[in-house]
Each structure stands twice: as C-alpha cells, then as structure tokens.
Amino acid sequence: MSRVLKVGILGATGTVGQRFILLLSQHPGFTIHALGASPRSAGKTYVKATKWKMSQAIPAEAREMVVQTCEPQYFNECDVVFSGLDADVAGDIGKCLCFILRADEMAFLKADLALFSNAKNYRTHADVPLIVPMANPSHFSLLNHQRSNYKLSKGFLVTNANCSTTGMVIPLKALQDAFGPLSKIMVTTMQAVSGAGYPGVSSLDIMDNVVPHIGGEESKMEWETLKILGGLNQDATEFDLLKTTKVSATCNRVPVIDGHTECVSIEFERRPAPSVEEVIKVMENYRTEAQELGCYSAPEQAIIVSRDEDRPQPRLDRENGKGYSVTVGRVRECNVFDIKFTLLVHNTVLGAAGSGVLLAELAQKKGLIV
Ligand SMILES: NC(=O)c1ccc[n+]([C@@H]2O[C@H](COP(=O)([O-])OP(=O)(O)OC[C@H]3O[C@@H](n4cnc5c(N)ncnc54)[C@H](OP(=O)(O)O)[C@@H]3O)[C@@H](O)[C@H]2O)c1
Incomplete structure (x- = not known):
C-alpha cells in the first residue's frame, strides 16, 4: 500500500x-x-x-x-x-x-x-x-x-x-499509436461556461447566445497538441514537437455549465487511411499506463465510443467514467479529410x-x- x-x-x-x-x-x-x-x-x-x-x-x-x-x-x-x-x-x-x-x-x-x-x-x-x-x-x-x-x-x-486540448489529444494519441502520424487536425469547440472560471462570462453575454471567441484558446489548442503528441530526445532532455502535423482550432463559448464538445476532422499521413470501423476499434481498445498501473482515478475506459447518432451530449455524457473518460460519437468518413467525430470532455474533471x-x-x- x-x-x-x-x-x-x-x-x-x-x-x-x-x-x-x-x-x-x-x-x-x-x-x-x-x-x-x-x-x-x-x-x-x-x-x-x-x-x-x-x-x-x-x-x-x-x-x-x-x-x-x-x-x-x-x-x-x-x-x-x-x-x-x-x-x-x-x-x-x-x-x-x-x-x-x-x-x-x-x-x-x-x-x-x-x-x-x-x-x-x-x-x-x-x-x-x-x-x-x-x-x-x-x-x-x-x-x-x-x-x-x-x-x-x-x-x-x-x-x-x-481543457479542450486534453479531451482532443486522448483519442488522437490512440489513433497516432495505431496508424502513425496525422497530417491535419481541424477542430471546432463548443465550450462550457465553467471553463471561464468564476464569475466568468456574464449571463447577459451567454444566455440565448454563442460567443465565437475565447481569448488565447485557439493558439493553445494548436500548439499544445504538438508538444503532447510529440516525443522526447534520446536522453530525455528536450521535447521533440511534431513537425509535420498541422492543427487548426476554432473555439466557441456556449450556454452549457460543464462539458466541452468538440467536432474533430483528421487526415492521416498513411494511405490508404484507416476505415471508420478500424478507428472505432482502436479508440474502444485504447489502454493507457494509468490503467495498467492501477491508478485509483483511471476510468475503466479512457475513451467511450457511442454509436447513437445524437451523442455525445454534455448533460448526458459528462459524468462518464466519473468525469475521467472522453466520450466520442458520430465517427464517420469526412469528405475533405479522412475521418470526423464529435467528442465530449468534462472540462473541470478530466480537463x-x-x-x-x-x-x-x-x-x-x-x-x-x-
Ligand atoms: N475552469 C476550467 O475548466 C479550467 C480548465 C483547465 C485549466 N484552467 C486553468 O486553471 C486556472 C484556474 O481557473 P479557474 O477557472 O478555477 O479560475 P477562477 O475560478 O477564476 O479561480 C482563480 C483562483 O486563483 C486565485 N487567485 C486570484 N488571484 C490570486 C492571487 N493574487 N494570489 C493567489 N491566488 C489568487 C483565486 O482566489 P480568490 O478566490 O481569493 O480570488 C481563485 O482561487 C486558470 O489558470 C485556468 O486557465 C481552468
């Protein structure tokens, strides 16, 4: 013990x-x-x-x-x-x-x-x-x-x-480990008001509304992803940021209390790209060191994939894995990139x-x- x-x-x-x-x-x-x-x-x-x-x-x-x-x-x-x-x-x-x-x-x-x-x-x-x-x-x-x-x-x-980067990089890491580097990542977020702290956004600004700007958030998502999904040099003294992956983020504040929703489209370097079913299988089977080492707070599943056409939703899915799981849904082919999906992360728990x-x-x- x-x-x-x-x-x-x-x-x-x-x-x-x-x-x-x-x-x-x-x-x-x-x-x-x-x-x-x-x-x-x-x-x-x-x-x-x-x-x-x-x-x-x-x-x-x-x-x-x-x-x-x-x-x-x-x-x-x-x-x-x-x-x-x-x-x-x-x-x-x-x-x-x-x-x-x-x-x-x-x-x-x-x-x-x-x-x-x-x-x-x-x-x-x-x-x-x-x-x-x-x-x-x-x-x-x-x-x-x-x-x-x-x-x-x-x-x-x-x-x-x-918080938004956290939710996105978990499924992306699972896919990168299984299928190799991603060449393009495009994400649009719908972020909860608790993400702005207290008192945060005023009710007159957010009720019955969507605010299409969160200061500094887009550049954070674009840059942090490259450090997290990158590696270390051989003697672990420097970070080796991803150089060939391009990330574009658009961030919006929406009238939800907790839970950030993110619509993600990705392109793989690998040709042919993996299929929708292969992507789903990799996400469902993703195991991390936190689970292997038996960490108390590690959820049973890091990524929960829903096959319902209208999930994930903040009110219904943010407590999945006691707030420690990322819920992914709507995994499908993308006409511009390879694959697109929607994810939900509890911004004050996992995020x-x-x-x-x-x-x-x-x-x-x-x-x-x-
Ligand atoms: N909210 C989220 O979902 C989220 C997610 C990821 C990361 N973050 C990051 O986490 C941090 C906290 O965010 P939050 O949403 O919890 O903000 P918050 O609700 O505004 O809380 C800020 C905290 O900082 C304290 N503080 C302010 N000025 C201080 C000072 N001069 N000396 C010491 N403490 C001081 C406040 O204490 P008083 O009550 O005494 O003023 C309060 O405890 C931020 O850096 C934020 O970017 C937030």
Whole structure:
C-alpha cells in the first residue's frame, strides 16, 4: 500500500480549486493539508472565503480550514501541491504582479515542492513537461533533467493541458499509436461556461447566445497538441514537437455549465487511411499506463465510443467514467479529410483538476514523489 500523501491546493477557492477539493476529499490516497488563494481570501475559513458552485456540499474536512496566501512556506509539509491559480498570477507572464502578490508557481519549484499546475504559464517552457495523463505520461522522464537544472532533490513542476486540448489529444494519441502520424487536425469547440472560471462570462453575454471567441484558446489548442503528441530526445532532455502535423482550432463559448464538445476532422499521413470501423476499434481498445498501473482515478475506459447518432451530449455524457473518460460519437468518413467525430470532455474533471489528480497518482506509482 502506498502512503497517504499530504496535499496543498493553490487557487482552492476557484472553479478548478473547488473541483480539486471534491476529488481529493473522496480520495483514499490523499489528504488535504493546506489551502491557498488570493490575499482577499487569506485568513478566512474556506467556507467563508469561497463562493461554492459545485452540486455537492463542501466536504467537511475543508470547511473550517484557514486559507493561506500562495507562498511556499505554508505548503512545506505537503508531499504534492496542485495549482488552480489564475494565469494572471501563476507566474512568468505576470511577473511584476506575481512579485507583489507572491503567487508565482516557480517559487514552489525552487522550494523543492512537487507541483502540478493547471495554469498555462509554464506549459511552453523547454524544461517543463506538459502531460495529459492518458496521452503522454512518458514525458515524466524529462523530470530528471528538470531536477538537475534546478538542483532539486524531490520537487518538480508538471503542467497539464488546456481543457479542450486534453479531451482532443486522448483519442488522437490512440489513433497516432495505431496508424502513425496525422497530417491535419481541424477542430471546432463548443465550450462550457465553467471553463471561464468564476464569475466568468456574464449571463447577459451567454444566455440565448454563442460567443465565437475565447481569448488565447485557439493558439493553445494548436500548439499544445504538438508538444503532447510529440516525443522526447534520446536522453530525455528536450521535447521533440511534431513537425509535420498541422492543427487548426476554432473555439466557441456556449450556454452549457460543464462539458466541452468538440467536432474533430483528421487526415492521416498513411494511405490508404484507416476505415471508420478500424478507428472505432482502436479508440474502444485504447489502454493507457494509468490503467495498467492501477491508478485509483483511471476510468475503466479512457475513451467511450457511442454509436447513437445524437451523442455525445454534455448533460448526458459528462459524468462518464466519473468525469475521467472522453466520450466520442458520430465517427464517420469526412469528405475533405479522412475521418470526423464529435467528442465530449468534462472540462473541470478530466480537463483540469482530475488530470492533476491522475498525474499525481501516476507520479507516485513511478516513484517520483519522495
Ligand atoms: N475552469 C476550467 O475548466 C479550467 C480548465 C483547465 C485549466 N484552467 C486553468 O486553471 C486556472 C484556474 O481557473 P479557474 O477557472 O478555477 O479560475 P477562477 O475560478 O477564476 O479561480 C482563480 C483562483 O486563483 C486565485 N487567485 C486570484 N488571484 C490570486 C492571487 N493574487 N494570489 C493567489 N491566488 C489568487 C483565486 O482566489 P480568490 O478566490 O481569493 O480570488 C481563485 O482561487 C486558470 O489558470 C485556468 O486557465 C481552468
């Protein structure tokens, strides 16, 4: 039996932070030890600091915990720290602000803490793995290099991907493993309002409406996919981004609470391209290291393929695999590319906090958490 890990949550009062609280309070391998948020929340009990928006009640163990500022000194006893920090304060991009507000994730790395981040800030860094747990866990190998660069004995920084990227790369990785490289990927998303955090998009903007722009989202999907589906060099010191795959993303905000829907069209390099039935079979049979190693949160099926003509739908399918499965439907031939399908990902479970939890489970199984 692995030991129970003490965990801290940065940005614990936010949308992703609340999901972390729920997932971790029900988890046998973790115990919530410290909570952090902005100076506005620090010093208050969690129940007073948080505008709780989950459909389950605040777990008893979190209610009366006192929220701290996001400084490493308050998280020193944690085996693992999860970050759901706002990108404006998570570091690098907002350096001046971070210095004043002292919430830079890099400070946690330098304090030799094991940090899993949901923020975009360090995803592009040359020595920071960007890992979707059921797509590219092999990228954990770069942590030896990161630790030697920063002279760390037990700490590290791993980022998970944007919520929409996460849902898309899991079926794409299954297909790439089975049929070789993809030459073109075209995706159009319909993203839930919880993806914008709280208070997010105002109700007057989103009710009875679709907003055809989400700042920075399209470039994130286009770039992150190339890092995640790419490899590592031989001595695991550099990422080898995909060079021949072209990705085009169009992102829309829609009036759905949770669950991002994505319409994906793909072209394979291989000729002839695989058939619809071959694609479905590969997705259904896709097994990942998280399942092979028996990670607690790994769903039975990473990808659930529906053969119903009107699925997936956010309200009906977002809880599949307790929110950890990607649901794919409408797999069919494409007249322009080879294959097209629609997928659904729970944006705050698999697309955010759940990926962090699954990454920590994988890291523990791989002996990276000491
Ligand atoms: N929502 C999603 O589906 C989703 C999916 C994937 C990734 N992400 C990423 O995850 C991160 C969190 O997103 P969210 O949707 O949870 O945002 P959110 O609801 O706006 O929450 C932001 C959190 O950051 C804290 N914070 C703000 N300023 C701070 C400061 N100066 N110092 C310390 N903490 C501060 C807030 O604390 P206070 O309550 O005290 O202000 C709150 O806990 C973002 O980087 C986002 O891009 C979100």
